[in-house]
Amino acid sequence: MTSYIDRINTYIKALDSDTLAALQNISSEKHFKKGDLLLRQNEVCGKSYLLVSGIARKFYLNDGKEVTTEIYFENDLAVSFDSYTLQRPSREYIEALTDVTVSVTHYQAFQDAKAKYAKLLTLDLMLAEYYGMWVENRLFQFHTLTATERYLDILDKSPHIVQTIPLTVIASYLGISLETLSRIRAKI
Amino acid sequence: MTSYIDRINTYIKALDSDTLAALQNISSEKHFKKGDLLLRQNEVCGKSYLLVSGIARKFYLNDGKEVTTEIYFENDLAVSFDSYTLQRPSREYIEALTDVTVSVTHYQAFQDAKAKYAKLLTLDLMLAEYYGMWVENRLFQFHTLTATERYLDILDKSPHIVQTIPLTVIASYLGISLETLSRIRAKI
C-alpha cells in the first residue's frame, strides 16, 4: 500500500506541463508556527495543505480528550477528508506540531481545475483511493493488534513518529492512554 | 454522509445514454446461493458486485475468528477495496448471506470505460470518496462509542441488519464477542 504513494508521485511527476502549470497556478506557499491551527472544528475544510516541511497532525475532541487521527510529514496531504469532500463543518482540527511550510490549494479552484484537466481528476481519485486504503488499514490494525503490537508497528514502520512527537500525541494516535503507552515503553 | 449516496445515485441517473450504455455493456447479472463466496482470501478482487437483491457481507479471519467488515444490501457495491484498487490478493472474503442477484463488472473493463467516459471517472471518484468517509466514520465510532452504544446505533440507523442477520455476524461487525452482544441485548 505504501507503494501506492510512489505510484501517485510517479503520476504527478509525469504530468504534462499544462496540467502541472494549472496545479501550480492554484497553489501557494504558506507558513505556520508551531501550535497554529490550520483547521478548526466546525470550520469547513476549504483548503488542502501539502506539507513542504515540518510536522502536523489532525485530531478531534472526545469528551475533552484529544484523539489524533493522522500525523503528517513532508509530502503528506493534510485535509479533513469528509469535511473537504462534502464541504461541511469539520469535526477535526489540523494543528502544526512544529513550524511548517505548506502548499495550499483551495477546494473550489481544484474542482474547477479537475473539470478542465482530466489528469487531475485521476489524481484526485488516486488520492481518495489511497486515503480509503490507509483508513481501512488503520481500522484493521485496531481490530487485530494489541496496544503493544500497534506501538511496535509504528516503531518499526514510522520510527520518525516516535522520535519527534510528544507521547501524549502518539498515545492518542494509537488509541491508548498516555500511562499505558508509558508502561509499554518501559517493558520493551 | 448518507446523503452522499443520494448524490451518487442522482449522478448515475443523470448520466447520458452513451455513458450509461457503456456501463451496461460491461456489466452482467449473476446469481449466488446463500453461503456462496463471491471472493475468497488471496484471490485478487477482479470484479465489483452491485447487489440487485439479497444480502452479502465482507469479512476476514483473525486467528480463526471471522471479523465482518461490511454488510451489503440492495444497491450496495461489494468489493474488497484495497484488493480491487491495487489488484493484489485480498485478505477478505465476500459471502452471500442469502441468495443474491448481483450486477458484475470486471475491473479492467471498468478501467477501460473510465478512460473513454470521463463521467465514469467522476463516478469512480465519488464511490472512492464515499467509501473513505464510510470507513473513517466506522473508525470514529470504534474510538468514541462503547459496545452498547455501537449496538444501539446500528439498531437505530440500520434496523434491517439486526432483523435478518445472525448475531455472530453482527457481533463480529460491531467488534465484540457474541456473548457480549447477547448480554447487551438482554439489558435493553
Add this chain to the structure above:
DNA sequence: ACCATTATTTGACCTAAGTCAAATTTCTTG
C-alpha cells in the same frame, strides 16, 4: 412431528487497558 444442527443465552472467571493521583524527569525561559 422429531432429531440434529445451529443459534443464543447465561454463568463464572480473567485480562488488557483505563483512571486517578502522585512522583520524577526533562524542557524552557527569565
Add this chain to the structure above:
DNA sequence: CAAGAAATTTGACTTAGGTCAAATAATGGT
C-alpha cells in the same frame, strides 16, 4: 543556572469486555 512548567513514569485500583463452558432455544431436513 534556577524556577516553573511540561512531559513522562510509577503505583494502586477499577472496569469493559473477553474467554471458556454449559444450558437453552430455534430451525431445517426427513
